[in-house]
Amino acid sequence: MQRVKTIKRYLRGLLLALLLCLGFWQFGQGVYIPAKAWVAQELMHRAWLRAGTGSHKPAPWPWADTYPVARLSTKGGDVQLIVLEGGSGRTLAFGPGHLSLSALPGQSGNSIIMGHRDTHFRFLQFLALGDTLQVELPDGRKHVYEVSAIDVVDSRRGSLVLDTDDSMLSLVTCYPFDAMEAGGPMRYVVSARLAS
């Protein structure tokens, strides 16, 4: 009898430990993703400074397969993000990615930047028509864009147009912002027009 009780208690303890471990692990994963996003931005700001001093297309860390193409900031400077080249999932974990096919900021055509709705591009939901965004290129040139449209589109139907006559900037992220699961079809698109 006493023995059965001991075993029962032991099993209970094991279950408890298991639940807590699993919980910690999952929670850790959940914290790791934004932490990586943040640390990467820190590293990239350094790479950005190096870019300013003439190093061509510097990699933010030795084994990186991408490089910073621009620095995006909001008017008040609350949000400052280093934009990386390429829109692959690997790149987006570290920072917003500039779609390689699209124009570079400041050039004529649409420059498309994608970012995660729950890390770097969380701030998109607070942008309003008429807000200004500043894009700084590695050579120091700065372009100011004014938000001209905000759309929610279905990625299965809509397509991004790259060949606009004006210089445009499109910031794309997933929608809705507070959905739990990733992989939904809706996208939140902030379009901005070159102001000056």
Next chain:
Amino acid sequence: MRIRFRKHRDGRAQKDQEAKYGSRNCHPEPELESFRQVRARLCRQSKWHWMAVFLVAIWVPRAPAAEIQPSEVRPDQVQSGTLLFRMQHGYEIATRMKTDIDARVTGLVARVSVRQAFMNDGPEWVEGVYVFPLPDEAAVDHLRMTIGERIIEGEIREKAQAKKQYEQAKAEGRKASLVEQERANLFTASVANVAPGETVIVEIEYLQTIRYDEGAFSLRFPMTVTPRYINGHPLPDRTGSGWSPDTTWVLDASRITPPVVKRSKDQKVTFNAELNAGVPLALIASRYHVVDISNNGSRYHVALAKGGAPMDHDLELTWKPVPDSLPRAMLFTEAIDGDQHALLMMLPPDDFSVLRQRVPRELIFVIDTSGSMHGTSIDQAKRALNLALSGLAPADRFNVIQFNSMTGALFPNSVDASASNIAVARRYVSGLNAEGGTEMYPALSRALMAAHYESYLRQVIFITDGSVGNESALFTLIEQQLGNSRLFTVGIGSAPNSWFMRKAAEAGRGTFTTISALHEVNEKMERLFRKIELPQVTDIVVQWPGNVIAESYPATIPDLYAGEPIMVRTRLASGVAANATVLIRGTSAGGSWDAELDWETGEARSGIGALWARARIEELMDRRRQGRSEEETRDAVVAVALKHHLVSRFTSLVAVDKTPVRPGNTLLTREQVPNLLPYGQSMVAISGFTATATDAAVYRMNGVLLMLTGWLFFTYLKFWRSGSATRKDD
């Protein structure tokens, strides 16, 4: 810290934001207080309530992002006035598709009819556009448009002229349909002026030769298009309505990138085949679909079970004659306007293929790790590569190259196939992930141009789904840089670009293999390795009867690998004498041999002429790549295609109704019918938009829930023990 998300969480800032933008972004943090209250309340209740809490905590409903309906987008969130998007009219596509495939196989030739029913369920008149795949050697020669009871036969026209005719009919409100070729294996069907609630059927017929390899015949029907990777810079104008703009590298990208949907009840296919193999069969089967098979003697009837299947997976029929029942040679002929056309298949003698001394080889494995391989494809590719590594002999050298947006090699140059090197390679392979673009050119170039090792035979094993748009540039690369190397392609996935696989292997003087399911990796890779040892028959020459000029394709017969037949199509520019013979010569490991075949034994069969014409068009297109001028090619192709009623890069089939039906004041909406996502592929990896959310929130929530459950369990144990202790005291 430069990203200050925290600021938005701060109460005051949040309030300010809400005052400025409204409270649409309100998503409160979970209130842990309420759980404390729950616990306080439940502490006083029985243990069953506790169990309920556990269950609720674990099964708390999540907001599934994937199921968000467009209707949930509130009008205030969507501001109009943007020209950025070419949205379809509304969110629902009104045009539905139903496809029926009917195939009749006699001997070596299949005649297939594909009936596409365009059903307009919407309230508006539509123009339906559908980009669909066909087998890469298909000779498309018939178009029939059925409107209710009426049938309108299509005419073959030069491409521009056909388009003009179609556009004119479309503008005048008449029904019309047009079938154009985009790639050797990719076609577009358009049908104009489909009335609301109406169904228009576009029926296409094509001819195809049956593939024979190692004792089995096979016939493959592609069902969907794996979205292709488009490289280059976007061009200002677009010629089609696909998801990609035209680019500097792929000038017609917008025409070959149809929209893709993951699931659709409408994208169904029915399939029926009549098979008259002419010889008793030991086996007949469909590799990837469940089929019903019945037979009457040597005539077999094959149909998809349960009346249909989703169009997300190529269908492959395989049949094997009873051993030794198959004649060593088969000849089919057709006379058109005094010209003789012939299709010849011959199996070289087996007993000559004695194994030669093994030559040390340098094997370079190139594996595609682009986003389109994501899902089951990369698993198949990795398994295939692992098997290939096991097949290496110690005397061989090898290297592994992977590519997506970038090319990476395991070793700078190929290394000895020592146990330790192979172990390193296995680790490398198991760590491969599929994401990013499909920049195939640099990878192929690297494999073919790598430093050569004397006395080693270099064989490049190229594992890919071929979902690229710049096929031509790649063929040119292979032709120019091949040297003494040989290229073997292994097509992976539910819907690989088999045209690319076949032509690349042809240009690379190797063979191609398709693997479409994990369970066939072993079988097919073993077969590939058996073949790859060395070509078994070389220097093949076919001498056609008399002194007439023969135009044969392939012009020079490629080396044959184990189990492959000689397959050649020809045209003789005059009649053939009654007792004429065809002479075939070749060299095998055991020495040279020749065979003689009486022309008389040839069976007359219609369609042989069209198959020859199709082969000639392919040859002409190849020659254009090798430097022949565009105009010269065009003229030659148009001449052949018009004569044999074939769709080609420069000719299209068009069917036009005479009477206008759409009232002049109503609009016509253009709708592109989507293709189904190939089976096993993941949508995120290939959609034009990247995935822009992480699973961090789900992880965090799971973590909190699990820990909470643990904590509740803990307090429950304490509570219960103290409870039972109290009861004991009573």
